[in-house]
Amino acid sequence: MKDLLIRNGMVIDPSVERSVSDDEPRDLLIRDGRIAGIASRIEPGDEREVEVIDARGLVVTPGLIDLHVHLREPGFEYKETIESGARAAVAGGFTAICCMPNTRPVNDNSSITSFIIAQGRAAGLASIFPIGAITAGSKGEQLAEIGEMMNAGIVAISDDGRPVPDAGIMRRALEYASDFGLPVVDHCEDCCGATGWAMHEGQYSALMGLKGLPGAAEDLHVARDLILAEMTGAHIHIAHISTGRSVEMVRAARLRGVRVTCEVTPHHFTLTDGDLYRSGYDTNFKMAPPLRTAEDLQAILEGIADGTIDAIATDHAPHHQNEKMVEFDHAPNGIIGLETAVPLALDRLVHRGLITLPRLVEMLSTAPARIFNLADRGTLRVGAIADVTIIDPQCNRKVDLGESFSKSRNSPFGGWELKGAVNRTIVGGRVVFGSVEGN
Amino acid sequence: MRLNRKDLLGIAELTAAEIELILETAETFRDINTRQIKKVPTLRGKTVINLFFEASTRTRTSFEIAAKRLSADAINISASTSSVVKGETLVDTALNLQAMAPDAIVIRHSSSGAPGRIAAIARAAVINAGDGTHEHPTQALLDALTIRHRKGRLAGLRVAIIGDILHSRVARSNIHLLTKMGAEVVLAGPRTLLPFDLEKIVDARPGRLCFARSVEEALRGADVVMTLRIQLERQSGGFFPSLREYSTQFGLNRRRLDLAKPEAIVLHPGPINRGVEIDSDIADGGASVILDQVENGVAVRMAILYLLAGGESA
Numbered sequence: 001m002k003d004l005l006i007r008n009g010m011v012i013d014p015s016v017e018r019s020v021s022d023d024e025p026r027d028l029l030i031r032d033g034r035i036a037g038i039a040s041r042i043e044p045g046d047e048r049e050v051e052v053i054d055a056r057g058l059v060v061t062p063g064l065i066d067l068h069v070h071l072r073e074p075g076f077e078y079k080e081t082i083e084s085g086a087r088a089a090v091a092g093g094f095t096a097i098c099c100m101p102n103t104r105p106v107n108d109n110s111s112i113t114s115f116i117i118a119q120g121r122a123a124g125l126a127s128i129f130p131i132g133a134i135t136a137g138s139k140g141e142q143l144a145e146i147g148e149m150m151n152a153g154i155v156a157i158s159d160d161g162r163p164v165p166d167a168g169i170m171r172r173a174l175e176y177a178s179d180f181g182l183p184v185v186d187h188c189e190d191c192c193g194a195t196g197w198a199m200h201e202g203q204y205s206a207l208m209g210l211k212g213l214p215g216a217a218e219d220l221h222v223a224r225d226l227i228l229a230e231m232t233g234a235h236i237h238i239a240h241i242s243t244g245r246s247v248e249m250v251r252a253a254r255l256r257g258v259r260v261t262c263e264v265t266p267h268h269f270t271l272t273d274g275d276l277y278r279s280g281y282d283t284n285f286k287m288a289p290p291l292r293t294a295e296d297l298q299a300i301l302e303g304i305a306d307g308t309i310d311a312i313a314t315d316h317a318p319h320h321q322n323e324k325m326v327e328f329d330h331a332p333n334g335i336i337g338l339e340t341a342v343p344l345a346l347d348r349l350v351h352r353g354l355i356t357l358p359r360l361v362e363m364l365s366t367a368p369a370r371i372f373n374l375a376d377r378g379t380l381r382v383g384a385i386a387d388v389t390i391i392d393p394q395c396n397r398k399v400d401l402g403e404s405f406s407k408s409r410n411s412p413f414g415g416w417e418l419k420g421a422v423n424r425t426i427v428g429g430r431v432v433f434g435s436v437e438g439n
Numbered sequence: 440m441r442l443n444r445k446d447l448l449g450i451a452e453l454t455a456a457e458i459e460l461i462l463e464t465a466e467t468f469r470d471i472n473t474r475q476i477k478k479v480p481t482l483r484g485k486t487v488i489n490l491f492f493e494a495s496t497r498t499r500t501s502f503e504i505a506a507k508r509l510s511a512d513a514i515n516i517s518a519s520t521s522s523v524v525k526g527e528t529l530v531d532t533a534l535n536l537q538a539m540a541p542d543a544i545v546i547r548h549s550s551s552g553a554p555g556r557i558a559a560i561a562r563a564a565v566i567n568a569g570d571g572t573h574e575h576p577t578q579a580l581l582d583a584l585t586i587r588h589r590k591g592r593l594a595g596l597r598v599a600i601i602g603d604i605l606h607s608r609v610a611r612s613n614i615h616l617l618t619k620m621g622a623e624v625v626l627a628g629p630r631t632l633l634p635f636d637l638e639k640i641v642d643a644r645p646g647r648l649c650f651a652r653s654v655e656e657a658l659r660g661a662d663v664v665m666t667l668r669i670q671l672e673r674q675s676g677g678f679f680p681s682l683r684e685y686s687t688q689f690g691l692n693r694r695r696l697d698l699a700k701p702e703a704i705v706l707h708p709g710p711i712n713r714g715v716e717i718d719s720d721i722a723d724g725g726a727s728v729i730l731d732q733v734e735n736g737v738a739v740r741m742a743i744l745y746l747l748a749g750g751e752s753a
Binding site for chain 2: 207
């Protein structure tokens with residue numbers, strides 16, 4: 001394998017202390033799939049062949065990690081396969097993605113886990129880290145074989161989309177998982193009498209005549225989980241936080257020392273239920289949790305700015321075009337997000353001055369690696385796995401869903417002009433998105 | 440004069456001037472409906488498809504009569520299921536309809552927003568005949584025509600709407616129309632059946648919207664009382680304990696109606712549940728204009744078809 005030398009990039013690595021020289025362009029050398037060195041000037045030796053990437057004006061970061069994607073394989077390959085999802089991931093700058101267990105069959109045992117990992121290896125793009133089910137079949141009744149799945153390679157457990165309704169079972173899951181050092185990821189949604197909901201309950205659901213899910217449905221579940229995490233000392237990770245009240249509760253719990261982390265999706269820091277209203281019942285604005293109010297969005301932005309929200313995760317949820325061509329209340333929840341996450345985050349958070357670029361890299365790489373205990377990732381330290389993302393923060397680009405690598409097209413962001421784009425993605429020292437030579 | 444729009448999807452997007460135009464046009468058709476020969480050649484050669492994905496007798500018949508009195512060819516299709524059950528997507532339904540080149544498509548659908556999605560694809564005028572719990576614009580227009588006939592105006596009237604506001608497309612369309620035309624709308628019913636934050640949607644309109652704490656409070660001083668049909672499935676949905684209790688706590692009876700102004704009128708979009716949301720003596724009494732509503736429905740639908748399907752002069 002040839003060495004890879006990334007020249008003159010603005011290297012941002014939140015996993016190490018910043019020094020004065022960090023604002024100068026630096027060279028980064030990759031050898032044998034690992035980070036071999038970072039310095040103001042690295043001269044390739046004569047003894048090895050080297051490929052050179054000119055990263056002048058670009059930002060070089062540890063590979064981005066998405067804690068929350070749906071890859072649909074096994075069972076729903078018409079929506080997405082592990083290969084197509086991994087291809088969309090690297091096109092979006094993600095070198096590692098963690099996939100939810102709601103496949104068919106559910107990833108609730110080690111053979112499914114092993115299958116997913118094998119498919120991921122075969123694709124040879126982004127690294128695939130499966131998340132196992134909390135309960136068998138995600139039915140919320142009996143714990144899944146968490147230890148065996150751990151041995152097979154899961155990095156967390158979750159019954160995403162079918163949150164464990166019984167607090168007693170959730171308590172056992174937290175206790176049991178903590179023995180294995182696994183975080184429990186919860187999609188917080190108490191049904192609140194709102195089965196069959198189609199959007200956030202508020203003025204716009206009243207106006208549109210759509211069944212609403214109140215913010216309280218999330219808040220109740222978050223409150224429960226925080227209380228259980230405090231009692232058990234286990235690590236709870238709140239998936240796709242969407243309400244102001246939930247952000248507030250996470251902030252307060254962390255001050256008390258509760259082991260809680262949380263993630264937010266790009267659509268929840270960008271869109272509101274008012275945008276859904278203005279879309280005219282566009283089913284690409286339908287997801288769980290639903291788009292919330294402008295006040296919630298403001299609280300989410302504050303949570304991002306003050307660090308309450310640890311990570312950005314896409315909740316990439318492919319659904320075939322045909323499935324979204326139906327009545328709003330019959331359309332499935334979810335949107336794709338792998339390829340729009342970085343442009344949205346740069347455009348909405350960094351260029352608007354809410355957070356710095358290093359903080360963004362932390363939310364997309366360092367923090368996710370820490371939350372799911374992914375060793376040797378989310379860092380550019382010498383010896384770490386050479387997962388690297390190169391970003392062009394100034395590039396203006398229009399979102400063209402036709403160019404997406406996902407098998408699905410369900411996104412509300414088609415046609416959006418966003419400032420900031422992924423330039424190249426390198427996994428284990430191999431350039432898997434963008435070319436070595438040109439831009 | 441024409442409506443400067445392709446479709447009628449809801450009252451929310453209409454201006455007061457457009458509502459006025461529709462009502463004025465409906466007045467002229469009301470006269471035609473009292474003639475010996477009730478047919479005019481206005482829409483001769485035009486095709487109107489009545490596409491009903493949800494059971495309806497009154498509205499479907501009303502649209503059919505309206506189209507026929509305008510000499511249009513009216514075709515009724517009762518699909519009675521959603522795309523999910525039928526296995527054809529809403530988009531395909533729209534494309535197929537468009538291929539038949541109708542001039543107007545009248546749609547009733549159990550899903551909110553479905554007519555709008557079809558309208559975005561079809562070149563024909565799409566008329567919403569009730570979509571889910573969203574809007575039922577022609578019902579609000581015929582209610583307005585009925586009220587205006589009895590009261591001479593809409594502005595300044597106090598209108599009490601009683602019942603299941605949350606699930607009522609009739610209530611939504613009426614709230615939009617009446618507040619746009621300067622009436623004061625007071626809503627009452629079990630708290631479980633009142634939507635959140637509805638007041639916010641009528642900001643900056645000439646009329647007012649408020650929630651009353653009780654049916655009695657809403658009725659006090661009302662010029663117009665609208666009761667809404669209560670559906671049995673709301674009881675199983677846990678919104679209220681029983682139809683019997685609904686009737687005693689929220690139903691319109693003589694004692695409650697006496698709180699309204701002496702000359703108050705009573706509307707109901709039908710079909711009525713006698714003895715549940717409205718007592719028979721009220722439904723059949725002098726204050727009731729329920730059958731006037733049905734009569735005005737034909738005139739309003741003729742006006743809409745005429746204004747949207749592009750007839751010559753009335």
